[in-house]
Amino acid sequence: MMMEKPDMNPVNSTDLQRGTFIKTAAAVASLPWLATSSRAAGDAPQKKASTQTHKILSCNIRTPLEGDYKSGNGWETRKEFCAEVIRAQRPDLIGLQEAYGIQVDYLKSQLPGFENFGQAIPGPVFNPINTILYSTARYEVVSSGGIWLSERPHIAGSISWDSVRPRFANWMDLKDRASGQKFRFWNTHLDHKGKVARREQSRVLTEAAEAYPDLPQILTGDLNADGTTPPIKALKDRGWIDTYAAVHGPEDPGFTFHRFTGSEYATRTTKGKIDWIFCRGGVQPMAAEVIRDHQKGRYPSDHYFISAEVALKPSGTKDA
Secondary structure (H helix, E strand, O other): OOOOOOOOOOOOOOOEEOOOOEEOHHHHHOOOOOOOOOOOOOOOOOOOOOOOEEEEEEEEOOOOOHHHHHHOOOHHHHHHHHHHHHHHOOOOEEEEEOEOHHHHHHHHHHOOOEEEEOOEOOOOOOOOEOOEEEEOOOEEEEEEEEEEOOOOOOOOOOOOOOOOOOOEEEEEEEEEOOOOOEEEEEEEEOOOOOHHHHHHHHHHHHHHHHOOOOOOEEEEEEOOOOOOOHHHHHHHHOOOEEHHHHHHOOOOOOOOEOOOOHHHHHHOOOOOOOEEEEEEOOEEEEEEEEEOOEEOOEOOOOEOEEEEEEEEOOOOOOOO
């Protein structure tokens, strides 16, 4: 059953409650190779510290399930607000999870100048793609591809361990048109049930990334694991930097999956953040946010979106 779409107020409406956005001005000032511009705290929409930085989003947008319409959370009901929340962040790159083709097409129509890349899981049922959306004005595509997070990473649809369904990671090698800098952008969604699978899937992805030690790399994803779990600890142990922790410190910001209930979900979970933006190899985190936007008690998804702003260090620049 399709529900009538509610009226959507502009993104700067007083009904739109924004999460706190903390800009790391001190970190920016400490990097002489990065030109910056200041802004007042709380300005909307989000403005980047510099045109040299890259604004990244990771967004699990919730696949379009018919049952969600019963609770008023169907895709047709929330898609306009979802697009508004994303657009207000002024992103350069977006990693989507659980994104069906109709959802990707709609978001592209609301984000002029963005294109997408992503491979799909084979099969006629439940076929989401971990699509990457990128600004064509900002980036030139050098190459793109993907790996299946299994014991046979180059076999499409392969599944291993206790994974419920095939899982994969898309990647794009991009060139910043302004600076000429190249980097790799990853996007993935680890299994939602298999504990062994999540650990092994993070290993397969990291081994693929480690094959290019000199290449700056960024990873977005719903990893279905918080910071206390083996998959996240393994990623950090093997060189991935949590952009949120790099900006705000090691304390967990709290849950990012909330079943469309927002802050009310705090009474139902002890888990922390399961949506992540990592980086490695000459990428400097500058800012990070958990985006808790809502409107009249409605949310764009059953996950909070997250953002990071990063700078690519010039070739030859060593980590501090």
